[in-house]
Amino acid sequence: MNFEKALNERIDFINEGLKTYLKPQYPEIIYEAMGYSVFAGGKRLRPLLLLGACEACGGDIKETLPFACAIEIIHTYTLIHDDLPAMDNDDYRRGKLTCHKAFSEDIAILAGDGLLNMGFEIMLEAAVKSGDPKFTKAAYTVGSLCGVKGTIGGQVVDLLSETKKADEKTLLYIHKAKTAALIEAALKAGALIGGADEETLAKLETAANKLGLAFQIKDDLLDITGTAEVLGKPIGSDDKNGKSTYISVFGLEKAQKDYLSLSEEANEIFESLGEKGAFLAEYCRRLVDRIN
Amino acid sequence: MNFEKALNERIDFINEGLKTYLKPQYPEIIYEAMGYSVFAGGKRLRPLLLLGACEACGGDIKETLPFACAIEIIHTYTLIHDDLPAMDNDDYRRGKLTCHKAFSEDIAILAGDGLLNMGFEIMLEAAVKSGDPKFTKAAYTVGSLCGVKGTIGGQVVDLLSETKKADEKTLLYIHKAKTAALIEAALKAGALIGGADEETLAKLETAANKLGLAFQIKDDLLDITGTAEVLGKPIGSDDKNGKSTYISVFGLEKAQKDYLSLSEEANEIFESLGEKGAFLAEYCRRLVDRIN
Numbered sequence: 001m002n003f004e005k006a007l008n009e010r011i012d013f014i015n016e017g018l019k020t021y022l023k024p025q026y027p028e029i030i031y032e033a034m035g036y037s038v039f040a041g042g043k044r045l046r047p048l049l050l051l052g053a054c055e056a057c058g059g060d061i062k063e064t065l066p067f068a069c070a071i072e073i074i075h076t077y078t079l080i081h082d083d084l085p086a087m088d089n090d091d092y093r094r095g096k097l098t099c100h101k102a103f104s105e106d107i108a109i110l111a112g113d114g115l116l117n118m119g120f121e122i123m124l125e126a127a128v129k130s131g132d133p134k135f136t137k138a139a140y141t142v143g144s145l146c147g148v149k150g151t152i153g154g155q156v157v158d159l160l161s162e163t164k165k166a167d168e169k170t171l172l173y174i175h176k177a178k179t180a181a182l183i184e185a186a187l188k189a190g191a192l193i194g195g196a197d198e199e200t201l202a203k204l205e206t207a208a209n210k211l212g213l214a215f216q217i218k219d220d221l222l223d224i225t226g227t228a229e230v231l232g233k234p235i236g237s238d239d240k241n242g243k244s245t246y247i248s249v250f251g252l253e254k255a256q257k258d259y260l261s262l263s264e265e266a267n268e269i270f271e272s273l274g275e276k277g278a279f280l281a282e283y284c285r286r287l288v289d290r291i292n
Numbered sequence: 293m294n295f296e297k298a299l300n301e302r303i304d305f306i307n308e309g310l311k312t313y314l315k316p317q318y319p320e321i322i323y324e325a326m327g328y329s330v331f332a333g334g335k336r337l338r339p340l341l342l343l344g345a346c347e348a349c350g351g352d353i354k355e356t357l358p359f360a361c362a363i364e365i366i367h368t369y370t371l372i373h374d375d376l377p378a379m380d381n382d383d384y385r386r387g388k389l390t391c392h393k394a395f396s397e398d399i400a401i402l403a404g405d406g407l408l409n410m411g412f413e414i415m416l417e418a419a420v421k422s423g424d425p426k427f428t429k430a431a432y433t434v435g436s437l438c439g440v441k442g443t444i445g446g447q448v449v450d451l452l453s454e455t456k457k458a459d460e461k462t463l464l465y466i467h468k469a470k471t472a473a474l475i476e477a478a479l480k481a482g483a484l485i486g487g488a489d490e491e492t493l494a495k496l497e498t499a500a501n502k503l504g505l506a507f508q509i510k511d512d513l514l515d516i517t518g519t520a521e522v523l524g525k526p527i528g529s530d531d532k533n534g535k536s537t538y539i540s541v542f543g544l545e546k547a548q549k550d551y552l553s554l555s556e557e558a559n560e561i562f563e564s565l566g567e568k569g570a571f572l573a574e575y576c577r578r579l580v581d582r583i584n
Contacts, residue, residue: 027448030440081405086397105378106451109401110444113373113408117439120412124432133420136428140416147409148322152402156322159398 003282007048010061014047015039017069021122033103033111034118038076041094045287046071046182050190052280053204056273059194066126067138067189070119074146075182077115080108082155138189145185154178166244172213175246180212200273207269207284214262214288217255220245222290224252263288295574299340302353306339307331309361313414325395325403326410330368333386337579338363338474342482344572345496348565351486358418359430359481362411366438367474369407372400374447430481437477446470458536464505467538472504492565499561499576506554506580509547512537514582516544555580 018038024031047068051061083090083098084105091101100108123142127135144150154177161170187204196204224247247255266288270281310330316323339360343353375382375390376397383393392400415434419427436442446469453462479496488496516539539547558580562573 025441027440027445027452029452030445030448034440077405081401084398084401086401106376107448109373109376109378110448110451113369113404114440114444116405116408117435117444121432121435121439124428124435127428128425128432131425133423133425136416136419136425140413140420143409143413143416147413148319148326148406149317152406152409153319153322156319156399156402159402160319160321 001278006279010048010051011044014044014068017065021069030110030114033099033107034115036102037080037099040096044072046075046186048283049186052283053187053190054194056277056280057191057194057196057200058276064190064193066122070122071186073115074119077112078151080112134192138192141188142185145181150177150181161244168249171244171249175213175216179216180209183212184208203269207266210262210266211284214259217246217259218288220247221255293570298571302340302343303336306336306360309357313361322402322406325391325399326407328394329372329391332388336364338367338478340575341478344575345479345482346486348569348572349483349486349488349492350568356482356485358414362414363478365407366411369404370443372404426484430484433480434477437473442469442473453536460541463536463541467505467508471508472501475504476500495561499558502554502558503576506551509538509551510580512539513547
């Protein structure tokens with residue numbers, strides 16, 4: 001397997017799908033705002049995990065396109081709403097104006113709503129067209145991980161912890177719900193489309209949580225040891241904002257140790273999927289090391 | 293049929309379902325904010341249409357509970373987001389503080405997101421549990437009518453028309469997308485669960501659009517001829533806000549004439565469904581006359 005070649009081909013495949021779903025129609029401004037944020041430079045991390053998990057379970061990655069696009073579209077809505085003035089109040093993301101700055105606040109709220117709804121529309125359209133219940137099950141899996149028991153709940157607790165230092169349990173909840181839940185959704189939806197059995201689904205759930213937490217700890221480590229270029233945001237900003245991090249809660253030594261063991265444990269699970277899982281294992285290895 | 297008795301029993305049935313779905317769990321504040329708005333005095337119009345349509349098509353209304361709750365939950369998210377400072381900036385709705393006033397703006401945005409996501413979760417859970425593809429089809433129908441091609445698109449055009457007088461085509465688009473789309477979603481989802489054929493679905497689509505427009509014209513008429521009590525908001529507010537209405541665009545005479553013919557045509561369709569559709573027909577007749 002030529003990993004780089006496969007990676008680029010898959011990113012093109014996902015972007016073509018996204019372009020089709022986001023092709024402007026009346027009322028154009030809302031499609032422009034949604035498309036602006038979807039094409040603002042995302043690495044397509046979650047769709048790539050979804051494709052890789054489907055392949056690792058013996059499925060045809062062509063079947064995953066609606067779900068791969070839906071999960072990126074849902075991820076993008078969370079970014080637009082998180083950036084709003086009433087939330088994190090960010091003017092820039094990845095060096096580009098945030099949606100409410102490039103358009104307006106009302107349009108950004110509606111663009112977020114539109115993307116969330118579109119994510120479900122796309123998954124449901126695929127389920128209705130195919131008639132195969134595995135797609136309905138995959139859509140339900142995504143839905144239950146990005147709602148108030150997942151991504152949204154994580155954002156709520158993250159907002160609350162801005163005024164009060166997070167304890168260990170709270171910090172782990174935020175990372176699990178805000179970061180790991182959508183990774184778990186991507187891996188499980190891909191696996192369900194690929195025809196995975198319950199045992200493999202359970203394995204991937206474990207791997208998702210280890211990968212999500214390792215990814216987040218690496219973020220916290222880079223915030224004190226890295227460069228703005230690798231991190232994608234200014235160095236030291238967590239400390240400046242008084243934000244609880246894995247390091248501030250558990251200490252630097254434990255953070256470094258846990259990062260290594262979690263990423264190794266996640267890798268072992270991906271590698272146990274065999275040759276079909278080679279892309280997924282390699283992608284995840286690079287992901288926690290921030291090589292991609 | 294004792295209409296009043298059936299109406300009250302159905303409202304209780306829907307409210308019990310909503311209470312179960314919105315039972316607070318961690319993180320409690322988001323469930324409290326979502327529940328606050330869902331239980332702020334809605335008439336359960338859309339769930340009642342959904343139940344009635346299922347019954348009119350020969351289905352068992354017990355099967356509709358998840359979808360009846362989901363459509364009310366989705367409707368409530370649109371109200372919370374429409375009321376936000378960046379949108380209509382309303383402090384009160386039905387005499388109670390709006391969600392962002394009773395809680396805070398960030399929690400209100402997330403409560404809206406949480407409700408929209410929960411609506412889909414509930415429908416998908418029902419579809420996965422039953423394994424019957426009719427539920428997946430009903431969820432897709434709801435999803436495609438409340439997204440950028442429906443409710444959200446309607447809100448976008450409504451916002452844009454605040455700075456520019458709406459022409460006839462634009463006004464009809466706003467009413468169709470903002471008001472009629474969710475009515476259509478309720479009727480069609482109920483009908484699909486009730487086992488309706490394509491012909492009945494097409495009939496209900498026509499009826500939904502006539503009913504939705506008649507309902508909206510009545511709103512505009514009450515704004516100049518009614519009382520605040522019947523309308524549920526101050527009289528004359530459309531004119532004061534420079535808002536385009538059916539009357540300002542088409543004139544009072546045509547508005548009155550169209551209201552009568554549209555509601556009569558919608559009634560005829562509901563009545564054509566026969567004895568099983570008696571509740572639905574009576575409910576819709578009262579609805580356009582604002583008797584409920």
